[in-house]
Amino acid sequence: MMRRLLAIWHARNLEFLRDRGSLIFTLLLPLALIVGMSFVFGGPERAVFKVGVVTDDLGSVHHPFMSERFVDFIPVDDLAVAVRKVGRHQLDLLIDAQRGRTRYWVNEDSPKGYVAERLLLQSDPQAIRQSVSGDAVRYVDWLFPGILGMNMMFSCLFGVGYVVLRYRKGGFLKRLNATPVTAFEFLTAQVLSRLGLILIVTTMLYVGVGYVIGFHSAGNPALLFLIATLGALSLIALGLTIAARFSSDELVGGLLNTLTWPMMLLSGVWFSLEGSPDWIRFVARLFPLTHILDAARAVMLDGAGFTAILPQLVYLAVTTLVFLAFGAWSFRWRTD
């Protein structure tokens, strides 16, 4: 039995080692994760709360609350914008200690805002609470577009990536290659098929879950549909760039995970990136999902119009074309 076991073990090791792509990937992913994690969660302490401070210079503010640990203090110059961010769960608390008694704003619907408020009142019981309730959204309202976007991302990337890989491995693509079909035609058909599916599913979720949680979009539903369409196109095209050429399950699976996990964590699905280091925000701005969520939240929560979300729409359209062009260029019908 041991001999058979060893023979199989050895053959599997050889197979794995000869699959260069997967091998390199297996080594690089943990490295990238470790480096990334050490940046995100490293340093002497990790902020739990994000508190906006109305000031030009954070160093000039001397308030006992400012010595609390695990709180990230973010200077804000525009009070109205900052109050809105509290309402949108992008800041847990906002304080203004410039003159007289400290004033603070908190979203009554925010669990983190509640705890941050307790901390503030411990160090400064005289602080005066200001209401943002009229303009506040519930956390669930803020989260809702994120969940829809995340679902869209997984469906687009994995749905397209693995299907094309399976077609290639089984020889179905090779068979299609023997017909007059071009790579562009095949890829476009895949994009459109997945696009139709994802739009139907997302619309159903939007209507169904929206009804259950009592969600009301402040903006134009047609704009939301446009964002969903362009967003799904960009994500599907991104999936195709990965499925375009490789024939290894492990490599494709790994690459898809490498794309989806950072997007899920950094595109603002679960929490706002307000106050994060610049480089994280820069990376996040590269992801299509970030732009989808920014635009969707602007329309759903603030009732933004077409011109307000035009930059995001342009980014999604441009990335779609770039990814599709790259996918068509690097496309392989056969396993090598």
Next chain:
Amino acid sequence: MAPILEVRDLVKLYPGVTAVDGVSFEVAEGICFGLLGPNGAGKTTTIEIIEGIVPASSGEVRYAGAPLDNRFRNEAGILFQKTALQDFLTVRQTLNLFRGLYPRGFDIDELLQLCSLQKLADRDHRKLSGGQQQRLLLAIALVNDPAILFLDEPTTGFDPQARRNFWKLIESVKARRRTIILTTHYMEEAQRLCDEIAIMDRGRIIARGSPQRLLAEHFADVLIELPRDDFPPEARSLPLRLIEGADRIEITTDDLDGTLRALMAAHVPLRHLRIRPPNLEDLFLELTGKELRP
């Protein structure tokens, strides 16, 4: 008449291996051309270069007098050795998919009938038997009513009954005056279907012509077969050309009368004797000095 297909000096190099080593031939319109050889002879690589699936390292393929272009893709039908189809589709849906890729071709019902698939039209293609699957793949290859049909070892793994049924199908395609390029390592298949053959070994064509002509060229003789047990040891000293098999002995000769007289004089019992003309199997053995490696 100008050949429908011209292949000139095809070479395919893989690292450390020359899979195809200077292959040239032409195929006249309307014939069945067989590319024969053992596994690993380079048949599939050659045919896939011609189909435009694999790029050649050097050499040229011309279809109807021109380099391969869109016309070829529209007019060629291809049956690969192995093809996975899209999951969850019925036979009819699969044929509809491929029919949709060509500007012209068969009516699906006509095609189902031609390939004896009428009763299976609404079945999931994954639930077909091996022979039925291959009939579906042939139907896909025929979906555009191709002028030229490529069949790469179409009956490998079939039982004799299924193989014979498949041959009948190919013969009905032949009857429609379509050009067929067939690779096979079954000599019986080539002998039954092919008007012209090329025998390949180690990436090269080592003989080419009609089966009858090749046999006539290489064998002026007939073959006499005897059971090994009937062949006494002393008869081995006779001046005969013997080929020893596991349970038979074959004698090749161009003087049948003389050989039979010599055998009778040596008291070899002739009760189980068989005289037969040589076949492609014998030709292959003669040309390559080895058995087929199926």
